Amino acid sequence: MYSVYQKWRVPLLFSKSIYDGLSFNNITLKLTGMKHKLTVLFLLVFIRGSFAESKFHLEDFAISLEQITSGPGHIWVNSGYTTVNPEYHTVMGVNEFYSPPFAAKNFRMRLNIIADSVTITDTGSYGKGDVGLLYAGGTWFPHKIVRRGTYHHLKSGRLISLGVRSELIPVFGKPGIIGKVSITNRTNRPVPVKIVPDLQPGAPSVIPLEKWGFGAPRSNAPEAEPSSPNTWTNGLTTIILFQENTEKIVLPGKTLVSWFSVLLNRNDERMPVSFNAEEMEKASTHAWEKRLATYTKNVPSLESNINGLDDYYRRSVISGLVCIWENPAYTLNPFLSTCGMDGGGTCAYIWDIAGYVPQMATLMMDTAIVRIAKKMGSIDLGQFYAYTLNGTGTGVKYSYSPWAFTSLVSTIFKFKGPEEELFATAKKLVLDNENQQNENHLIDYGLQHNLLEMRSTGWEHITVSPNAERSWCLRQLAEMGECMNCPSSECESWNNQAEIIAQAIQKNLWDDKKKWFASVYPDGFKDFVYSIQVYDALRAGVCTPQMEEALISHLRGGAFLGDYGITSISKEDSIHYEVLDTDWSGGGAYAGDGPQLALIMYERNKPELAWEILKRHFWMGKHLIYYPQEHFADKPMSPDHKRANVVSGLAGAEAILFGLIGFQPQYDGSLFINPHPIDKGELKITGFGYRGNNFDIELSEKKMKIYKNGTILYNGTTKSLKLL
Numbered sequence: 001m002y003s004v005y006q007k008w009r010v011p012l013l014f015s016k017s018i019y020d021g022l023s024f025n026n027i028t029l030k031l032t033g034m035k036h037k038l039t040v041l042f043l044l045v046f047i048r049g050s051f052a053e054s055k056f057h058l059e060d061f062a063i064s065l066e067q068i069t070s071g072p073g074h075i076w077v078n079s080g081y082t083t084v085n086p087e088y089h090t091v092m093g094v095n096e097f098y099s100p101p102f103a104a105k106n107f108r109m110r111l112n113i114i115a116d117s118v119t120i121t122d123t124g125s126y127g128k129g130d131v132g133l134l135y136a137g138g139t140w141f142p143h144k145i146v147r148r149g150t151y152h153h154l155k156s157g158r159l160i161s162l163g164v165r166s167e168l169i170p171v172f173g174k175p176g177i178i179g180k181v182s183i184t185n186r187t188n189r190p191v192p193v194k195i196v197p198d199l200q201p202g203a204p205s206v207i208p209l210e211k212w213g214f215g216a217p218r219s220n221a222p223e224a225e226p227s228s229p230n231t232w233t234n235g236l237t238t239i240i241l242f243q244e245n246t247e248k249i250v251l252p253g254k255t256l257v258s259w260f261s262v263l264l265n266r267n268d269e270r271m272p273v274s275f276n277a278e279e280m281e282k283a284s285t286h287a288w289e290k291r292l293a294t295y296t297k298n299v300p301s302l303e304s305n306i307n308g309l310d311d312y313y314r315r316s317v318i319s320g321l322v323c324i325w326e327n328p329a330y331t332l333n334p335f336l337s338t339c340g341m342d343g344g345g346t347c348a349y350i351w352d353i354a355g356y357v358p359q360m361a362t363l364m365m366d367t368a369i370v371r372i373a374k375k376m377g378s379i380d381l382g383q384f385y386a387y388t389l390n391g392t393g394t395g396v397k398y399s400y401s402p403w404a405f406t407s408l409v410s411t412i413f414k415f416k417g418p419e420e421e422l423f424a425t426a427k428k429l430v431l432d433n434e435n436q437q438n439e440n441h442l443i444d445y446g447l448q449h450n451l452l453e454m455r456s457t458g459w460e461h462i463t464v465s466p467n468a469e470r471s472w473c474l475r476q477l478a479e480m481g482e483c484m485n486c487p488s489s490e491c492e493s494w495n496n497q498a499e500i501i502a503q504a505i506q507k508n509l510w511d512d513k514k515k516w517f518a519s520v521y522p523d524g525f526k527d528f529v530y531s532i533q534v535y536d537a538l539r540a541g542v543c544t545p546q547m548e549e550a551l552i553s554h555l556r557g558g559a560f561l562g563d564y565g566i567t568s569i570s571k572e573d574s575i576h577y578e579v580l581d582t583d584w585s586g587g588g589a590y591a592g593d594g595p596q597l598a599l600i601m602y603e604r605n606k607p608e609l610a611w612e613i614l615k616r617h618f619w620m621g622k623h624l625i626y627y628p629q630e631h632f633a634d635k636p637m638s639p640d641h642k643r644a645n646v647v648s649g650l651a652g653a654e655a656i657l658f659g660l661i662g663f664q665p666q667y668d669g670s671l672f673i674n675p676h677p678i679d680k681g682e683l684k685i686t687g688f689g690y691r692g693n694n695f696d697i698e699l700s701e702k703k704m705k706i707y708k709n710g711t712i713l714y715n716g717t718t719k720s721l722k723l724l
Contacts, residue, residue, distance in 0.1 A: 018509040032506075054293040055301040055687045058141055058179035058285075061318045065138035065145075069623040076341040077145045079284045079652070080291060080326045080334075082170040083341055084177045089124035089135045091149030092166040092181055096202070098343040099175030100212050100389055102264040104239070105219060106202030107602025109262065111181060114194040115162060118155050133164060140625050142318065143288040144169045152186075158217045160188035162193075171280055172287040172326075174264035178277050183258075185250040194247040195258050201225075201232035201239045204264055209330070209390035231271075235256065238265045242275040286327070295334075296323060298363040298689030300658070300696075306681045311621030313656050319591075319626040320357070320364050331391030336365060336372055338386065339629065342644040349386040350376050351400050354408035356592030356648035359658055359665075361408070362415045363689065364650070370419060373408050377425035381405060382432065397404045399445040402433045403469035410476045414665035415559035415690065426480075430473045434497070442467050444522065452584040454569075456576050458529035460582075464509050464517035467501065468537035474498035475541075479667050502542040515550040530570035530577075531584070532560060532593055548604070555597075555609060562633025565616050566594045582639055588632040592648030595655035603657030607676035614655055625653070662697060662720075670723040677701045693724060 064318065068075065072088035087093025092111040095106045106324040113120040114132065121132035126533045130153050138147035147538070149164040162183055169178040184474040185191045224232040230241040245261040304315045318425035325335040339345025353361050353372070353703035375387060381401045384393030409426040412419055436443045444461045445451055452459050457568045475498045478491040509517045511526075517534060518526040538551055554560055559570045569586035582588030594617050601610035619636040620627060627649025657663055661683075662674035671690050677683075677699050688695040696707040704718040714721060 025714070028316075033550045035390065053370040054289070054296060055299070056292045056296050057318070058143055058288060058292070060301075060314060060515065061142050063140050063315075063625055065140055065147075067623055068140075069627060069637045070625065070628065070644070071238045071638075073342065073640055074628055074638065074644040075140070075145075075625065076644055077140060077143070077168065077170055078322055078341060079143065079170040079172040080287055080324055081172045081342065082175055082177060084170045085342070086138075086145050086147065086168050087124065090122050090162050091133050091135055091147050092122050092179060093124070094168060094177060094179060095312050095523075096343070097170065097177050097262075098366060099171075099264065100217075100325075100343075100346055101206050101209050101329075102175040102204070102237070103207055103217060103219060103343065104202060104204050104262075104264060105221070106200070106223075107178070107204070107239070108200045108202065109260070110198045111179070111260065112160065112196045112198060113151070113164070113183065115151075115160050115191055116155065116158065116194060116363055118160060120151050120160075120162070122149070130311070142292075142321065143285050144698050159187050160191065161171045162191075167281075169281050171261075171263075172284040174263060174280070176261060176275075178281055178284075179260040179262075180277070180281065181260065182255050183250065185252055190249050190251050190254050192249045193256050194246075195256075195260075196246075197241060197243065197260055199232070199239075199241055199262075203234065204232075204237040204239050205234075206237055208268055210388045210392040210394070212343075212389050213347040213394045214338070214345050214347060214349065215309065216384070233267060236267055238267055238271065239263070240265060240272065240275075242277065244277060252584065261459055291321060291324065291326075295324060295330075295366075296687075298366060298687075299360075299653070300657070300685035300688040302683060302685050304681065304683035306678065306683065308615070308618030308621055309656070309681075309683065312618045313621070313653055315621045315624060315626060316595075316649055316652030316656075319645060320360060320647055320653075322626050322645055322646040324364075325389075326391075330389045331387070332368075332371055332375055334365070335389060336361065338647050339643040339645055341626070345629075345643045345646070347386040347394055348376065349395070350381065350404045350408075351385065351398065352592070352646060352648045353404075354411075355400055355404035356596055356649040357654050358408045359410040359415075360650040360654045361647070362411050367416070369408075370412060370422070373405075373412060373419075374425075376405060376408070377422065377429075381429060383593055386523075396449055399450050399466050400469070402429045403466055403473055405429055406473040406476055410480065411665075413480050413483060413667055417669065417691075418480070420484065423484055425478055426473075427477055430470075432476055433470065434474075438462075440508050441500050442508060443470070452531065452533060454531075454576065454584045455578065455581050456585065458576050459519055459531055459533070460527075461522060462506055462509070462520040463541075464519075465533045465540075466536075467505055467509075469538035470543040471501040471505075471542050472497040472540035474501070483667055505542050506544065506547070507538070510547060511624075515553075528573075530554065530559075530573035532566060532568050532589060532597065533584075535597055535600055539603065552601075552604075552606065552609065555601075555613065561613065561616065562588075563616065564619055564629060565589060565633040566597060566613065567633045568593065578640075582630045582632060584643070585621045587634075588630055588639075590630045590648065591627045591646050592651035595651040599655040599659040602655070602662070602676055610655075610659060610676065611678055614660070617652065620652075657685070658687070661697065663688065663690075665690065669723065671695075672718045672720065672722050673697075673706070675699055675704065675718055677718055690724065695723060698722075 034654035082099040084097035085095040094109045125131035136148040145168040151162045163386045165182040167180040192549040201224035203221040205219040207217045222234045224234040227233045231492045240263045261277045337346045339351035379393035385395035409422045474494040478494040483492040568589040577586040580586035598610045598614035626645045629643035629646045631638040664672040682700045698705040706714040
């Protein structure tokens with residue numbers, strides 16, 4: 001009977017002593033003796049059917065802080081409501097935290113321990129001797145950061161030996177943080193222990209939601225000053241500190257558990273007089289457990305014997321989950337941001353969400369993705385590239401927005417079915433874009449800020465991408481138009497225009513000597529930028545077989561491929577390649593570009609090259625908490641000055657599910673699989689959700705077993721197959 005309990009993993013519902021008692025909603029059923037076995041089994045089956053079991057658990061995403069290669073500014077933990085940064089290499093220290101619209105800028109809280117009248121500081125010192133509490137390691141979880149410390153010194157002939165464990169918990173539902181500190185007395189005598197906070201309030205502020213764009217919001221709020229022993233205010237915002245159980249004589253082997261909670265409060269709102277830290281910790285944990293169950297309902301778990309694949313996939317999934325904010329004050333709840341862990345990039349950016357990960361975003365957000373797309377369509381995408389937390393458009397006119405939006409709508413059609421409003425918006429966006437074309441049927445997209453934002457002249461004006469994406473968009477309009485019963489003549493005209501654009505690109509931009517596409521300026525100047533963005537043009541289907549072969553020949557070491565990923569500019573392009581702008585000028589690439597390139601190679605039936613590209617990113621699963629805005633290609637690190645996380649980190653999971661495993665959703669609601677297993681590689685995914693169906697797949701080079709809704713659908717040799 002206990003094996004049934006283990007298999008179904010219901011620890012929150014039942015006590016582990018199944019035979020002694022069954023607890024549920026504070027009701028305990030005494031079940032003793034063999035005659036109750038069937039009763040217990042029935043209840044287990046009933047409960048399992050009544051509550052959807054999450055395929056993922058908080059512990060699945062735990063990662064040691066000591067293996068992280070990210071800089072201190074990239075290490076955050078959020079609740080979906082508040083995000084906080086621990087002070088690097090301290091055991092209990094806390095830095096800034098954000099809970100839009102609240103911002104605790106320049107905030108810092110350290111905790112000092114007084115044991116036997118000896119003050120033990122916690123500063124992360126690198127000195128020798130007694131420098132205070134020593135950092136002994138930590139673990140990141142989605143809902144908290146756990147850190148450990150040790151102090152072991154003889155003071156006046158008496159040993160003081162303390163083990164310290166802290167938990168940094170961002171609060172859900174309130175703008176605040178919780179510090180839970182456990183101090184264990186490791187001596188053989190009672191030791192009086194007291195914890196004294198040292199709080200520097202900084203400049204707390206309330207920043208309007210429309211100001212939370214791609215960068216971290218700025219504020220001119222003054223420094224807060226003490227207004228009472230546990231409050232600080234600057235006339236606009238108040239910081240409140242609550243302390244519980246901070247002093248005790250700790251017996252040998254026993255532990256003192258203390259709580260330090262910090263809340264932000266508007267001065268024109270009622271001040272809270274109490275705060276139950278233990279209950280709020282449970283609420284924040286529950287919020288994350290609910291988040292996992294809700295947003296991974298259609299996202300499968302993965303197990304594999306392929307070194308690095310599991311970790312890479314799992315951390316790709318968490319990269320999406322940490323971008324979900326759940327605050328009813330926002331224009332959407334849930335709100336899917338592009339970044340946000342470090343307070344920057346909390347806006348919803350169409351290119352990140354839809355340009356890189358439309359399929360994973362749709363799997364994760366489920367029906368909410370339709371609301372997200374409609375909200376994106378409601379802003380003026382001819383003027384803005386994103387919307388803020390209150391729905392205000394932000395950014396600039398971006399040349400890739402029509403393609404990104406159409407990509408998302410196309411995916412929704414396949415996963416959820418036709419959406420008339422979204423189709424109408426995509427149609428208008430695409431056709432309005434077509435009105436900008438020149439006599440040669442190509443569009444001049446202007447300067448860097450409307451394109452890739454390189455730091456050199458080159459990828460500007462008439463470029464292969466996003467002109468190629470225009471062709472793709474028109475073809476998708478035609479296919480979606482058939483689903484919407486548009487006149488066949490209209491769909492045919494879109495397909496014809498798509499072909500005209502493809503031929504114009506081949507004629508006007510391809511250089512047969514360079515074997516590459518030119519960027520053409522209004523005065524006739526041509527530049528050749530060996531940019532990774534060219535491969536999106538390949539995906540759009542505008543290349544001849546000879547062009548495709550020439551482009552793919554550059555996907556090798558010393559050109560686009562590095563040991564730890566890809567470069568946004570080929571190293572062979574000595575004119576444009578640089579190291580510091582990993583975004584679009586070389587040295588590395590945006591987080592979504594590497595796995596997306598691998599997916600493109602899978603789509604172009606180049607599985608060996610796709611795998612060669614994809615596996616270069618597996619270090620990220622071992623050394624990053626979640627995937628940052630961009631990373632280097634020649635070392636397993638990310639640039640500290642860029643955003644700590646990005647939703648396009650989901651591209652890793654997208655490449656695995658829709659490339660390596662090869663799911664192929666169709667406009668008519670059917671689903672195919674075109675797998676690309678590797679030699680001696682075995683993997684299993686559980687719980688891929690599509691149109692109300694659930695698929696589990698076991699895949700190797702020669703064998704494939706597929707379950708549909710728990711029943712074997714196929715068991716045989718590995719091949720392409722229709723699943724639905």
